[in-house]
Amino acid sequence: MNLKQLSQLLGLSQTTVSRALNGYPEVNAETRQRVLDAVRDTGYRPNRAAQRLATGRAGSIGLVMPTADGIESDVHFGEFLAGLGDEAVKHDFHFVINPSHPEDEVATCRRLVASGNVDALFLAYMREKDPRIAMMKSLKTPFIVHGRSIGIPDDYPYLDIDNTGAFYDAARLLTQLGHRRFALINGPDYLAFSVRRRKGVVRALAEHDLTLRDECVNHAQMTDEHGFRAMRAFLRLEAPPTAVLCSSTVLALGAVRAINQAGLKIGSDISLIAHDDVLPMLKPENFMVPLTTTRSSLRAAGQRIARRLIAQILQLETLPQHELWKTDLIVRASTGPAPAER
Amino acid sequence: MNLKQLSQLLGLSQTTVSRALNGYPEVNAETRQRVLDAVRDTGYRPNRAAQRLATGRAGSIGLVMPTADGIESDVHFGEFLAGLGDEAVKHDFHFVINPSHPEDEVATCRRLVASGNVDALFLAYMREKDPRIAMMKSLKTPFIVHGRSIGIPDDYPYLDIDNTGAFYDAARLLTQLGHRRFALINGPDYLAFSVRRRKGVVRALAEHDLTLRDECVNHAQMTDEHGFRAMRAFLRLEAPPTAVLCSSTVLALGAVRAINQAGLKIGSDISLIAHDDVLPMLKPENFMVPLTTTRSSLRAAGQRIARRLIAQILQLETLPQHELWKTDLIVRASTGPAPAER
DNA sequence: CCCAAAATTCAAAGCGCTTTGGATTTCCTT
DNA sequence: AAGGAAATCCAAAGCGCTTTGAATTTTGGG
Incomplete structure (x- = not known):
């Protein structure tokens, strides 16, 4: 079942059906309902590849996983990814995960963007004067940094904890x-x-x-x-x-x-x-x-970053460029008064 | 730079350039070289969305991450994913990661396949008489199971350790x-x-x-x-x-x-x-x-599974349907003779 | 040197969706 | 009841790639 068939079934044009589905205003409420009902009945699902081709959006966010063959993977990465996933799935976004040696980061990022297969990039594992930031700023692809660099102006979108x-x-x-x-x-x-x-x-x-x-x-x-x-x-x-x-x-x-x-x-x-x-x-x-x-929570950070990235791609809403989360200091039993000097 | 521009630049048809790039035999060796050179010079990259649309392949493998909001994520999953990624990136495959409550697994899988946005599905966290297997067998989408179920015939593709x-x-x-x-x-x-x-x-x-x-x-x-x-x-x-x-x-x-x-x-x-x-x-x-x-190695299993899944999608090679890996028993200091009975 | 077979190359038709530019209806206002 | 604005809806043109079916050029044997 594709758009063409669906529209024929409804006796409407593809245009109208498409608009009805994508929430455009210039379609009769009654007509829209009819379309929505038909979608439910037929189980129609738009073909993402076609959508992507037509809109020019890739529907995916890229991330470089610093974990090439032979390099140890990081537990924290998995947890963060779970957060990204929680949010991304709500908007039917993919990830393009690109393993890379930590040293190839800049080149990998550039390649990922150049491939045109990602709408946005996520950057993490920030270093001092991280060269990826200047590189990304020179391109037009949206990106967000998890963390912040040091020693360069912080005029880029980031989410960091304090x-x-x-x-x-x-x-x-x-x-x-x-x-x-x-x-x-x-x-x-x-x-x-x-x-x-x-x-x-x-x-x-x-x-x-x-x-x-x-x-x-x-x-x-x-x-x-x-x-x-x-x-x-x-x-x-x-x-x-x-x-x-x-x-x-x-x-x-x-x-x-x-x-x-x-x-x-x-x-x-x-x-x-x-x-x-x-x-x-x-x-x-x-x-x-x-x-x-x-x-x-690392996972919460992942969710938030995915949210911001997707909002930026779809231009849904304007979320703050900079976020600096405070941490909670939670006192449990591992802290106590200093022992008396001997 | 797209195919059309590239072919004009070369004075060839899109057909020939496309074939040269995709390794079809009916193209002159010299011509192919010329195309390859041009690709290198211009930095041309095929648009994946267009490729997907034309071939009908989504270029991605789906996986259900049993880690919906509120459910704890599993360290082992991250490590396995790293393995999948190592291999997938070589063929420019995405993942569509779909978080799901463990109880919704069947429905989530079905939805993922129905969306037409994945070429294959990866199944893990097998249970006894796991219903996902029968469901997947009834569809035509390729899949591989990591692990094996129990109590149902094992006539499905899997990779498991012994x-x-x-x-x-x-x-x-x-x-x-x-x-x-x-x-x-x-x-x-x-x-x-x-x-x-x-x-x-x-x-x-x-x-x-x-x-x-x-x-x-x-x-x-x-x-x-x-x-x-x-x-x-x-x-x-x-x-x-x-x-x-x-x-x-x-x-x-x-x-x-x-x-x-x-x-x-x-x-x-x-x-x-x-x-x-x-x-x-x-x-x-x-x-x-x-x-x-x-x-x-869980990571090695991930690599292998991605390899098999991709091979099946692209029909590159025929890899075994069933693999049962032996484990190594490595003796270190934590084992010793039983203490004397007291 | 001619002709069929093999080797190359090409034009054009999709793939399924979005979007532009118009056409057609409907609704108000005067 | 006429005229124009607003509301709806539509035909058709892409998006960039693959692939079918056919045309063109080369090659090899007689």
Whole structure:
């Protein structure tokens, strides 16, 4: 069943039927109802390829998945994608997922856009002075950045969480609890969010004339293993930290293991705050000692970004260009007063 | 730059250029080279929407993501998707990702196929007597199942791992090591792979006249938390198991925590074998006590399935309809002889 | 050197939808 | 009841590609 058949069935022209379906005003209410009824009865579905060809819109949003053969995939990506999907499906949008080596990002993005098979691009894993932004601005294809770059003007559409603020708040709480020796288990150092989180911690410490020692900062992929190793290294220091911040609950997982192994008690010997992306796989409240966290749902961010991207493509509504989400600081049992100095 | 312009530039007809590009035999080698050169120079890219319309192929494979709003997403899904993506991108295939409540699966699949926007469907999270299979067989759209159902003839295309065999092998090793009391921390009981894994264990035990007690089997979503709870419950039993099998390294994570908390030593007090989907986030060799595993790469399965699906759509090559992958049993430190009875 | 067969190339007809530019009706106002 | 605006509806022209059916050029054997 196609448009032609449907219109013949109704004794109308394709034009009218098409307009009735797409909500154009110049069609009689009664006629429209007739068309809608026929659609329901026949189960007619417009052919997307034809629609795309006719409108010039691809009906899909492109994303570069930094996970080419041999490169580890990231749990956080899957969760974010679920959010994108929740929203995209409502508008019958596809994804064109393009795996790429992190180093080919710029070229991959350009190719994806040039292919004409995407209406918009989604950018993530922002770095300092990320070259993709200038590149995308030079093209006319809409895009949104998840996160923000650093060191270049922020006159591009983005959605980010207040990383600096989150880690400032977390560190501040710990200073108020009397902690003096801090450590940070962070994401990769080339990613902008890592830089901001570190800055947040440094700022909070500075207010108490404290500093974050270099040997108390670890940058790595956010996996269980790296969390464990980093924490173990910290605990072997001359003066080990009593307050530790983690950029992910996945990292915290490893960190907790190292702490337990060292025979220390979380919440008394050592306090821990992690950033929680609300991964269903790993809930901070279910840790042996429930984790104090800075929380912001990655999935919600995905939904919102898809919403904005699609709105821009279809020019439905005008949504804000810049969004900076505050995180919630949720106190659980993993934070407590600093242990007495010995 | 479109086909028309390109062909004018070359002084050829659209027909010839199109054929040259699509590898048809009836075109002069020299002419073809000229076309290819021109493509390189001009950066011409065929419009996918037009191709799709003309060929009637959608250029995309559909998948239902069992993760509608409010339902937890599954880590394993992301890893599998990465595999699909690795392969799909080579042929410029999209995904149409359709979130759905697990209960709507059948309807969602049907709708996805009826929309005509996918050339093939991918089915996963198989259940016993899964109704989706009969439904898909009644349609003409190609599909592949990841996993296998139970209780219905297996005359449909699938790729599965030998779950029964994997858990049989694992349990057998443990019996050989002298273990007598077993436990199984499994996936959801309505999923076919869980049923098979359990069967594998039961079979191995039967050979030594051992049984798997009901209170020593746990079925749940494969998250850290459930692993922890299940293990904790087992350890509180009158006669706790000395050999435990886990359906995922994610579950093992929680299980290990419970064991540590109970003050027991892995590999001596209690032996543990987990199934390893090769999630980059969580490597069994990096556990505090490296984990003995049954291994099969989920990502590789994704790649293979995409390959088969695409081959079938394009009718490139004939790949086997049924594949049953053996798993590797990799022995590490988490398994050891059964402790002496006290 | 001629002619049929093989090798190349081409013109044109769709694929199913949107949209432009008009045509036709209907509705008001005077 | 006439005239013009508003409301509806329609025919036809694409969108850019593939493919059918036929035309044209080459090639090879007699």
